[in-house]
Amino acid sequence: MRSRIPNEMRLAYGKNRLFPPPPRRLADSNRRTRLCRPLPNLSAKAPVGGMVSALPGTSEGVTAAAYLPERLSLPQLREAVQGCRGCDLYRNATQAVFGEGARHADVMLVGEQPGDKEDLAGRPFVGPAGRLLDQALEEAGIDRTQTYVTNAVKHFKWQARGKRRIHQKPSWSESVACRPWLEAELAVVEPRVVVCLGATAAQSLLGRDFRVTQHRGELLESPLAEHVVATVHPSSILRQQDEASRQAELAAFVDNLRVVAALL
């Protein structure tokens, strides 16, 4: 498969690819769903030290692309993301929260954005949703230490309510602005399986029209990785009204992760 990245952009980003390699195996299941819309193309060249021109889907016309380090490695990306000004979310956040996990993890789990606890700790999935994710991974038989966890958006978006910081869903333009970091993580980690947790992650990677409700737990065909699966974000399980609903949603979530476990 030919890369979607123009040559001048490869130079701008150094020798590593921005996109993961093509799938290493062809579709092997009739449950696989072919997506009509591939990963949106990051088509703007990143000038050194400046903002890039508008990407499809952005209204502000700025992205994180200009803040990526020349050489893509997890330590350098983790350091560089703290200086990102690709959108306004850095203004009210404590710090950027980059992904973490195994350098060449088979499974990359992508959530929405850091929450209150993650913003303070500087690590992804360390709050209540993260604990539920850990539990679900264990029940599904996936070794958490062999995964890489990250978010589609790296800074915490929130609104004050009294002394509490209430989560706000990132806008589409913020999600698109932040995508270069996620693309860089995909390029470095090269996971075999990408799991999109919730609509923000799924739409950032699979297209704005993608609906988790329609494709939950399916094996999706995408240039992102050999296998792509979309499911709910664990925080949605925590928001269920009663214990019975929570248990039912958790069981469905574990079932989705078992689809992933079967691929490993």
Ligand code: SF4
């Ligand atoms: S949310 Fe993403 S694009 Fe916006 S400032 Fe933070 S790292 Fe940069």
